[in-house]
Amino acid sequence: MMEKKASDRYCLGIESTADDFSVGISTFKGEILANIINAYTPEEGGIHPREAARHHAEVASKVLEESFIKAGIKPNELAAISFAQGPGLGPCLRTGATIARALASYLKIPLVGVNHCVAHIEVGKLQTGAKDPITLYVSGGNTIVAAFDSGRYRVFGETLDIALGNCLDVFAREAGLRQKADMPFGAMVEKLALKGKMLIALPYTVKGMDTSFSGLLTATVNLLKKGKFKLEDLCFSLQETAFSMVTEVTERALAHTEKKEVLLTGGVAANKRLQSMIKGIAEEHGARFCTVPSQFAIDNGAMIAWTGILAYEQGMVTPIDKSFVKLRWRLEEVEIPWIR
Ligand code: AMP
Ligand code: MG
Numbered sequence: 404m405m406e407k408k409a410s411d412r413y414c415l416g417i418e419s420t421a422d423d424f425s426v427g428i429s430t431f432k433g434e435i436l437a438n439i440i441n442a443y444t445p446e447e448g449g450i451h452p453r454e455a456a457r458h459h460a461e462v463a464s465k466v467l468e469e470s471f472i473k474a475g476i477k478p479n480e481l482a483a484i485s486f487a488q489g490p491g492l493g494p495c496l497r498t499g500a501t502i503a504r505a506l507a508s509y510l511k512i513p514l515v516g517v518n519h520c521v522a523h524i525e526v527g528k529l530q531t532g533a534k535d536p537i538t539l540y541v542s543g544g545n546t547i548v549a550a551f552d553s554g555r556y557r558v559f560g561e562t563l564d565i566a567l568g569n570c571l572d573v574f575a576r577e578a579g580l581r582q583k584a585d586m587p588f589g590a591m592v593e594k595l596a597l598k599g600k601m602l603i604a605l606p607y608t609v610k611g612m613d614t615s616f617s618g619l620l621t622a623t624v625n626l627l628k629k630g631k632f633k634l635e636d637l638c639f640s641l642q643e644t645a646f647s648m649v650t651e652v653t654e655r656a657l658a659h660t661e662k663k664e665v666l667l668t669g670g671v672a673a674n675k676r677l678q679s680m681i682k683g684i685a686e687e688h689g690a691r692f693c694t695v696p697s698q699f700a701i702d703n704g705a706m707i708a709w710t711g712i713l714a715y716e717q718g719m720v721t722p723i724d725k726s727f728v729k730l731r732w733r734l735e736e737v738e739i740p741w742i743r
Contacts, residue, residue, distance in 0.1 A: 412482045414715065415470070415506070416708030419499025420491025420519045421544050422450045424459040426466050427705030428474040431482070431712050433529050436474035438698055438705035439466050444584055449573070450543075456494035463502050470704070481512055485711020488516030488721070489729030491544070496728035504723050515711040516721035519702075520547060520734040523668050524556060525713060526706030531693035533664040535742075539653045539681060542669030542702070543568035546614060546649065548656045549734055551742055556734050559656040560612035567645055568671045570616040574641055577624045578634055592638045593674050599639025603632055607644050612655065614648045646677045654684040661688075668695040670702075713741045 411430040418425040425440040443458035445451065471478065486503035489496060500516075507514035524538050537559075540547045546562035565573075568589055575588035582588050606622050608615040623641045626632055657665060665685040671677060678694055685692035699705060714720075717740045 413474070413476055413480060414483045414485055414515075414708045414712045415481050416517070416704045416706070416711050417484070417486040417499045417503050418519070418702050418704045418707045419459045419495050420487045420489070420702060421495055422455050423702040424462055424466055424499070425702060425704035426470040427703060427708040428470055428476065429705060429708035429712060431716070433709055433712070435705045435709070436476070437470040438703050439470045439473065440698065440701065440703055441466050442584065444582055448576075450492070452492040452494045455492065456498045459495060459498040463498070478506070478510055481510060483513045483515055483711060483715050484510070485515040485517050485707050485714070487519045487522065487707050488726070489519065489732030491519060491728075491730065493728065493730050496730065500726060500728050504726055508723065513715060513720040514723060514726055515715050515719065516726055517707050517710045517714065518732055518734065518737045520545060520549075521556060521737050521739070522706035522710040524549065524666070525710045526699050526703070527666045527668040527693070527695045529709055530695050530699050531666065533666050533691070533693045535662060536664035536666035536693060537653060537657050537660060537662045537690075538666040538668060539649060540669045541567045541649060541671035541677070543572060545669065546616075547734065548612070548649070548652050550656065550660050550662055551739065552660075555737065555739055558733070558735050559659075560614065560652040563610065563613050563615045564617040565620065567616060567649060568669070570620045570645060571641070571671070573620055574623055574627075578627055587670065589671055589674060592642065593676065595635050595638040596642045596676065598635040599633070599637070601632070601636040601640070602643060603636060603640040605640055605644045607648060609648050609651055612652050614652060616645060619644060642674070642676055646674075646680050650680045650684055653681060654688070657684065657688050657690060662690060664691045664693055666693045666695070668700045670700065672700045673697050717741055
């Protein structure tokens with residue numbers, strides 16, 4: 404995190420697409436002054452959108468205050484407010500959007516709606532120095548292989564059903580593991596997988612450039628319930644199978660585009676085994692492997708602040724009456740005029 408300078412201009416970004424409520428503050432030069440993330444952890448079961456939205460509303464003022472303290476600036480020093488306009492869960496998106504609209508109106512500064520997936524790529528580039536990567540974005544809600552071409556980020560491959568992170572999370576829950584604030588389900592599966600020795604045959608589903616994880620999840624849960632295999636071996640096999648699928652698709656996109664960088668981001672990017680697989684294919688193709696530091700790989704406000712700046716500098720602002728949230732806003736729908 405950087406110090407502020409007298410000549411700096413700032414944007415505050417709000418992320419609230421799913422389970423995390425986060426506020427980031429960035430200078431127009433891309434120095435991140437604050438990135439406060441407050442995660443909603445359900446007592447049991449998956450994310451209930453309305454419960455998560457209630458969490459976001461409850462923690463919002465605290466997170467905003469902390470971010471101003473951390474950045475060492477006052478609200479009236481901001482030049483713009485950006486927010487994740489989509490894709491995501493309706494109630495969660497609407498909570499963040501309402502706060503962003505209120506702040507922008509009160510401070511009389513522009514509002515900038517940002518696509519969450521674009522923001523993951525842009526902050527990844529900012530943090531790693533990657534210029535034009537193939538990106539593998541794997542999180543609780545998304546599994547996307549994308550790269551820039553002709554004015555937009557193009558989706559080369561994606562999941563046809565659930566996201567990779569969601570697959571790991573549901574399996575962990577079925578196995579009776581209990582999520583903690585500092586230990587997400589995916590990290591628990593990773594830890595158990597390190598002790599696994601046996602590779603159990605599981606459904607490997609790549610269709611064209613797309614992946615599917617629901618059959619894999621069902622098969623792994625069924626084997627778990629039969630009780631014939633050790634949990635460690637199931638975690639190991641689930642990881643090996645699921646990670647090989649996304650690695651295969653990423654490698655094909657890399658071979659096709661001949662890009663010189665591979666960017667791994669999203670919450671699942673923290674996984675060391677996945678990192679080593681993606682690093683392996685990057686090296687084979689003479690590309691640089693770039694992985695994003697965890698606080699900028701998971702859902703975070705800094706990525707929204709930074710992407711808001713990139714858009715704002717191109718004159719892209721979002722009038723309040725057009726700032727409705729877009730639950731299914733696809734990555735390739737967004738024009739990216741800041742890349743030439
Ligand atoms: P995000 O959706 O980007 O906020 O990331 C959350 C997702 O990342 C959840 O599905 C987590 O289980 C997953 N995750 C976090 N740490 C790890 C890890 N070490 N290995 C695999 N998945 C992880
Ligand atoms: Mg999250």
